[in-house]
Amino acid sequence: MIKVEDLEVWYGKILAVSEISIEVKKGEIVGLIGPNGAGKSTIVNSIIGVVRSKKGKIEMNGERIENLPTHEIIKRGVTIAPEGRRLFPFLTVEENLMMGAINAEAWKKRREVLEMIYSRFPRLKERKAQLAGTLSGGEQQMLTIARALMSSPKLLLVDEPSLGLAPKIALEVYKLLKSLRDEGGITILLADQNARRVLEISDRAYIVENGRIVMQGVSEELLGDENVRRVYLGL
Numbered sequence: 001m002i003k004v005e006d007l008e009v010w011y012g013k014i015l016a017v018s019e020i021s022i023e024v025k026k027g028e029i030v031g032l033i034g035p036n037g038a039g040k041s042t043i044v045n046s047i048i049g050v051v052r053s054k055k056g057k058i059e060m061n062g063e064r065i066e067n068l069p070t071h072e073i074i075k076r077g078v079t080i081a082p083e084g085r086r087l088f089p090f091l092t093v094e095e096n097l098m099m100g101a102i103n104a105e106a107w108k109k110r111r112e113v114l115e116m117i118y119s120r121f122p123r124l125k126e127r128k129a130q131l132a133g134t135l136s137g138g139e140q141q142m143l144t145i146a147r148a149l150m151s152s153p154k155l156l157l158v159d160e161p162s163l164g165l166a167p168k169i170a171l172e173v174y175k176l177l178k179s180l181r182d183e184g185g186i187t188i189l190l191a192d193q194n195a196r197r198v199l200e201i202s203d204r205a206y207i208v209e210n211g212r213i214v215m216q217g218v219s220e221e222l223l224g225d226e227n228v229r230r231v232y233l234g235l
């Protein structure tokens with residue numbers, strides 16, 4: 001579905017990532033793991049077109065997208081639940097969701113998609129009139145993901161969904177992501193520092209360090225790898 005080839009991104013004179021090649025196939029959950037500052041956000045933000053690469057290409061279903069404006073990339077079925085959540089704290093849950101109906105097509109279908117989202121996220125339905133800023137951290141993360149779903153995406157990019165959440169709540173968010181793939185048919189690229197959690201729910205994963213991919217493979221195999229266990233899982 002998405003193929004990134006030899007991506008290189010600079011912030012001014014700072015080289016953020018280079019030689020990044022990753023692939024996400026339809027129906028997969030693919031993990032992007034690495035410590036803070038490794039380059040995970042840079043990669044997902046490049047796919048959605050918020051960050052521009054200096055080199056490399058990004059293909060979606062065989063079509064080059066790296067030079068398209070973000071709204072065109074979204075139109076092709078990519079969406080992002082960004083790091084830090086970026087909700088509108090003084091808007092209600094429902095108003096935040098409506099903000100995710102980001103183009104004309106999504107806007108036309110918004111009522112129908114909203115109902116679908118409410119049935120999957122009953123907590124958000126209960127709280128639809130509540131201000132987003134007053135939700136708990138876990139609920140805010142759910143809302144961030146739900147808002148991203150308002151554009152009826154094929155590929156969901158999720159950046160640090162478990163940041164700042166208690167382990168139990170983070171697990172709930174991860175279960176939700178898995179159900180979105182298993183029952184909702186959504187393909188997911190999941191960037192998160194928590195290697196264990198990502199490896200437990202993903203099919204394959206890439207480990208990023210200092211802007212480069214240092215390891216990749218089937219998640220189950222990575223979970224069993226001696227090196228990964230020592231360096232990333234602290235075992």
Ligand SMILES: Nc1ncnc2c1ncn2[C@@H]1O[C@H](COP(=O)(O)OP(=O)(O)O)[C@@H](O)[C@H]1O
Pocket residue numbers: 011014015016034035036037038039040041042043
């Ligand atoms: N807007 C920016 N300006 C300058 N440097 C940045 C910017 N955003 C990220 N970086 C740098 O790029 C590198 C990768 O960051 P990032 O992609 O956010 O990593 P991660 O998401 O894995 O924590 C880091 O060294 C970070 O300091």
Ligand SMILES: [Mg+2]
Pocket residue numbers: 040041042083159160
């Ligand atoms: Mg990040």
